Amino acid sequence: MNAEKVLKDSQKYFGKVADGEAPWTLIDVEWGKSFLHDLLQGTVDTQESLVDLATRGVGLGDLCILTERMRYERRTQLRATIWTHDKALAAHNPGR
Numbered sequence: 001m002n003a004e005k006v007l008k009d010s011q012k013y014f015g016k017v018a019d020g021e022a023p024w025t026l027i028d029v030e031w032g033k034s035f036l037h038d039l040l041q042g043t044v045d046t047q048e049s050l051v052d053l054a055t056r057g058v059g060l061g062d063l064c065i066l067t068e069r070m071r072y073e074r075r076t077q078l079r080a081t082i083w084t085h086d087k088a089l090a091a092h093n094p095g096r
Helices: 003-018 033-041 050-055 060-076
Strands: none
Touching: 033 050, 033 060, 050 060
């Protein structure tokens, strides 16, 4: 599959998500004070701070995803799995 087709398909799917037509629910992410405090403290899964994780090579985007999952689980009392093909990010899904 070429990159242009992947991007066009992604654009179509993202449009469906934004319009409420996808088979899953879009959850708005807030980047306020509370989120930033959680991001700086690290996630429940890793028990490591932002600095520790970043020093080990975990990117800020992945850290934001892990932080939002932790916040989602805290809000809903549900377990959440990160749906990804990225092996480093998927490594945070064991036992889920």
